[in-house]
Amino acid sequence: MPAFLARMPAAARDYSACSGCSLCLLVCPMWRSRHDPGFSPEGLAKALQCGATAAALAPPLDACSLCGACDAVCPERIDLSGMIMDLRRRLANSPLPDVPRPALPDDLHSRLQQGAPATAPVAPRSAPVLLPGPALRADAALLAQVQALLGIAVFDDDGDDIALAIEVGVVIPPLRLQSFLDSLRGHSIVAADGLLLRQLRRWLAGSQRMGLGAALSTRAAVRSNLGAGDLYVIEPRAFHADYERMVGFYDRLQRETGCSFNLDLQRIAIPAVAPGMAQNPGFAAGDEVQAKWILQGRSPARIVVESLADRAVFGRVCDLPVVHVAELGVDPQMMKEFRHAFG
């Protein structure tokens, strides 16, 4: 068959391919809140075409929430969030004295150097494992519900130092990364952090991975409790990281349950919070504009969220009941058995 008739997945391109179509701007929360093209993926790509340095672009690089919506819509297939992470890395590692740098948690570098403490593996190779991330780990009850629903062990090294390093542009020591990836190889992975999931797609090509929200919503116990009155808030990073597949996945969920989503007309997930880099290490709250925009003109009976940060923000902007998707599938009997199994 001639090459042009074969449907080859096209390779990602860089900023020089930007044609200025502005489609990325429409879905970018950073642009939505400012209406300044300098704060948009297009603005960044164009500035780079004009020779801008990472330091000159620090404010938009800081403000980007790495939601990945721009990647999903760019017709030129530019890896825009990859471009932004790359620029953040350049910024964080610049030798120049007056380059603005993000405030990092004090212990990030030492954690990256030391890695996770070596413990006996919690699950045999090929068994599914959960990378819960710090927010879910801090909520023991919810974590137990997640584990019960998925029948899955928490992986001892959940790579939250690596996730944070990716986010803020800190270089990950090769040994640390290698040991993390080696320990994950062969497992099916469920990750709460969409950005980490995105990177794992590249680092562990061929492995089975899924976002936490999507994994939970495959469970019959969850699906049977979703209905037409529910506004289901998809976590954007995991969604956009595997966009083509996830659009189909959530379409099926909608057909089956009748719930509605935080999707716009282009079928892009509107983030409920869009914190810039400065807010992320501490998981501080972003502003509430996005959550209000999701709710505008809608009157759901309940909000179902995949991400804990979203639960907090909806709790602030409306009086509706807000539940985490794991809370839909709680079965006391299952919890009992599960606690027994995993301790």
Add this chain to the structure above:
Amino acid sequence: MIPRVEPGTVGPCPVAADALQGIKRQQTNPARWNGAGWQAFADAVRAAGVELAEGAIACGVYLTDAGGTAYGLPHGVVIARSAAQISVLLKAAQAHRVPLTVRGGGLTTEGESVAFGGVLLDMTGMSRVLAIDAAALTVRTEAGIYWHSLAEELRRENLDYLSAPLNLTSSVGGTLGVGGIDVNSARLGCSADQALSLQVVTPTGDIVECSDDENAELFQRVILGYGQFGIITEATLRLRPYTPLSMHYYYYSSLRTAIEDLQMLDSNDASDYSGILTIMDCAVNLLVAFDSGEREAAFRKNWASRLRGFGEFGFALSMAGHYALRPWKFREALYLLQRKREVFPEFRRTEYMRDGKMHDRSVVFSRAVWKHWGSRNMVIPDLATPADRFIEAVERGNAVCRKYFRHYTLYCVGIRLRPDHGPHYEMSCIPPAAQGWAYGCEFEPMIEGGVYSRDHFQSFKNAIYDIGVDLGASYYRFGGMMKGYIRRVFGDELVDRHLAMKRRADPAMILNRDVIF
């Protein structure tokens, strides 16, 4: 006649990057403003509290427009925030004779929204929807908003605008100034005709509300006025209830037959949406679509059998027969096959369909356009003619496309005219002789990574525009073309009358200079 050179400008430079050597027609904004008075202007606007950004990074986003053939940088950029801010800016621009270029989505293709020096005003900073009146079916919005952002807000209320470019990133203000053609324009008219009233900042900085009843003359000049007579800052637009649409495609191998069928449908109000999209002149796709089951049923009963196009399968068979007898055209056949594989699925992507209906036509078309037609150069000359001259215009334009490019697309739609809007249409994209409907055709070469000289593009455009002069047509994308053609198309008397109005309204001739005049 020696062209009048505005104070503060220097003449066209024959060796500049955007000079069109060997081509007599001028490109938009050929004259470089020499920068005199910039610093005093910048100081004045900053002192008045206007944020003015300078430097390559701030200005670089605006280096070119969607056409990607005209490049220029402003001295500085202002992001529009309010009519009051724009008023300050315009007053200072008049006083210091600094050119001001307004930009909405920047989807022009001739450099009309590119600033060659002076200040660029980015209207997308004014993107708020101000009030939706669901009972009266109207919306008041800031004019920098993209039609798609407006649609997002309207859809939450189960409402829709009437018609807008099939492009997600054209702005309301930019479109009201140039036209706005949708696949429902044969029924609902162009976007510019759906504006009920506007807030405009005049070139001298007055903030004025205008409509057919209030300051009607300003309204007539600003609508379809290519940004010459004022900056649209707010608009009240008509709305309609939202409906998803069911789309049908008919395939033809003859442009003439397809256009005859299109015009037959339009004149009989047989469909809610209609248009033609082609792969060269080989596969001509007539699309018809409906807002309701009743309209669709009436079409099936009364009109479907009168269409001479094939269904997809029938057309594939007829093409197979055609190319089997013409084996020397196998490359063309392969190309058609490739385009079919790539493009057809875009119009049926399941994520944009529900129960077989298309949920947002602009999303589907715009994404397909940028993915399969878009590139850093978009050269899209067009012709707008009265209905009875349209077939000839398209056939002649098609021959020009064949001469200049291997592959291209034609896009044809009807535009229903409002009899009471004659004054709006004067010296606009609506051809003077059109009655009832005008018809527009875009001639869009597929660049496909190819490298063409700017002269090649310009010669192609001129060959298309010459057809327009010959047929008494008009053009959608005025801009650079218009400067060269305006007198030939409309005649000196009309152009001079408008030029005199422009000089009265904009004494320093600073607003969107060199686009039309």
